[in-house]
Amino acid sequence: MQNDGKAGPGHKASTELALHSPLTRLPVILLQVHDKAVQHLRLKLQALFDNADETLFEMADKARDDAEQSLFFQAMRDVRLKRKNIERGFLERLSDGFIKLTQPDTSDTTLQGGGGVPSVFSLLVNDFERVQVINTMVGKVLVRDQLALCHLTTRLNALSWVVLDEGSNPLGPAMMCEYFLQAEREQGVNLKVKLILLQLFGKYLLSQTGQLYADANQLLIATGVLPDLSIKTSCCSFKRLDDTYVTPASDEDACRLVALLFEYIDTDRNLSLPLKQLIGQLQGPMHRIAQLDQNFFSCDSHPARRLLNVIAGAAIGLDASVEARLDPLYRQVEHVVQQLTRYSGNNPGVLESLLHDFLMFTHMERDRIERLEQRTRDETTAFQPRRQQALSEPDHLGLLWVSQLRVGMWIELQDDRATRLRCKLIKVVESEGRYVFVNRSGVKVVEKSRGDLIGQLRNGTILLLDDRLLFDRALASVIGSLGSSSAH
Numbered sequence: 001m002q003n004d005g006k007a008g009p010g011h012k013a014s015t016e017l018a019l020h021s022p023l024t025r026l027p028v029i030l031l032q033v034h035d036k037a038v039q040h041l042r043l044k045l046q047a048l049f050d051n052a053d054e055t056l057f058e059m060a061d062k063a064r065d066d067a068e069q070s071l072f073f074q075a076m077r078d079v080r081l082k083r084k085n086i087e088r089g090f091l092e093r094l095s096d097g098f099i100k101l102t103q104p105d106t107s108d109t110t111l112q113g114g115g116g117v118p119s120v121f122s123l124l125v126n127d128f129e130r131v132q133v134i135n136t137m138v139g140k141v142l143v144r145d146q147l148a149l150c151h152l153t154t155r156l157n158a159l160s161w162v163v164l165d166e167g168s169n170p171l172g173p174a175m176m177c178e179y180f181l182q183a184e185r186e187q188g189v190n191l192k193v194k195l196i197l198l199q200l201f202g203k204y205l206l207s208q209t210g211q212l213y214a215d216a217n218q219l220l221i222a223t224g225v226l227p228d229l230s231i232k233t234s235c236c237s238f239k240r241l242d243d244t245y246v247t248p249a250s251d252e253d254a255c256r257l258v259a260l261l262f263e264y265i266d267t268d269r270n271l272s273l274p275l276k277q278l279i280g281q282l283q284g285p286m287h288r289i290a291q292l293d294q295n296f297f298s299c300d301s302h303p304a305r306r307l308l309n310v311i312a313g314a315a316i317g318l319d320a321s322v323e324a325r326l327d328p329l330y331r332q333v334e335h336v337v338q339q340l341t342r343y344s345g346n347n348p349g350v351l352e353s354l355l356h357d358f359l360m361f362t363h364m365e366r367d368r369i370e371r372l373e374q375r376t377r378d379e380t381t382a383f384q385p386r387r388q389q390a391l392s393e394p395d396h397l398g399l400l401w402v403s404q405l406r407v408g409m410w411i412e413l414q415d416d417r418a419t420r421l422r423c424k425l426i427k428v429v430e431s432e433g434r435y436v437f438v439n440r441s442g443v444k445v446v447e448k449s450r451g452d453l454i455g456q457l458r459n460g461t462i463l464l465l466d467d468r469l470l471f472d473r474a475l476a477s478v479i480g481s482l483g484s485s486s487a488h
Contacts, residue, residue, distance in 0.1 A: 034098045048204040049083040075193045082187040089183030097170030101160040135468045137202040141173035148213035155220040254290040264474040288345030303351035312470035314362045317440030319422040372442030401457045410465040
């Protein structure tokens, strides 16, 4: 019987194996996890590029002038021509990542954390804007899907010949971002288009990792790979440390590293003064924890690290006003700090309990605030006064700065020398060039035109706040400074 020309799933699988013959030497279970992941990610990539076309068309439609419109139309044609090669490049790198799991003698350090620096911070170190976008996206996955990714990493470690962590797992968010960036780079994609595609990558791939990790874990469980990992199991119990991260050799080293971390935190402009004062009280407890548990530095999911991260993330909107100290969130952070200052450092269950209670509090508070934010959005939509929005001359640098503003991002606005207001962007009215900001309670506090934002970003009276994970930012800075001093 002749083939009717239709290619079913079996044909696709055999084609994949033919294209990547080293995959055939993978253990069967790793090959199954790889194939399932490819099937999932190929569909998401298709959705990404389908929507990239629509997004670029909308941007061309809203362009300020013919030159910008031409740029977006050219980008549409460019992406249509290059999408297949970018998809293929991404999936090929994913396959290489799986192949390297069974090649212990490989000299490629990408999978091994890049010589001690977490890969989330080693990406595109010369491109600050893309680093910000990537770290934000990766951080969200590490928080949202932490347990599933942790279990997947632990199970892959049981099959792998190289040391893995959440940053070097071939299905982890950091590595998937790296695959996509390399595939883009090969095709010579325009910088502005790269940023657009990166944001779509976050929306259509990284936002869907929960299902990807659930499927991979289920496959591994079904074949008997560590089926008894429980919800309470910490990845730290299974992680092989070796030299993947910096680990202190003595109590003195631990003390020095913790001191350096808190020096960074003390100078971090993304934290308000009241919050810095509270977090500063945690140096002693964190030192005790680090002395008793070296996993404090090496394990992303360590409860003390997570607690510090979620406190800083939840409280980014607190400013230095007197009223901030009356905020329920401030009082909750104060309670956690008081509990930790009495913590002896040798009972992880206490940390897990504090983390759980704080997350429950912030979850309920977030639901309440989101309802208020939605009301503010609805009121903004109902009232749209006519405005003349024209720039006297093209300001490409200013527009690039404004393009970094995304809904949900926090800024610090300095109205005068004494007053600094923290607020979050919740709505952009593109047709009028209006940006609407609310305070931490979800109440509208300020509205800015695009021209106003450009001017204030230029003169420094508006600062964009970095919402990446605090501990990870501090650790990356400390490791970077230690590396620089050892090189001299």
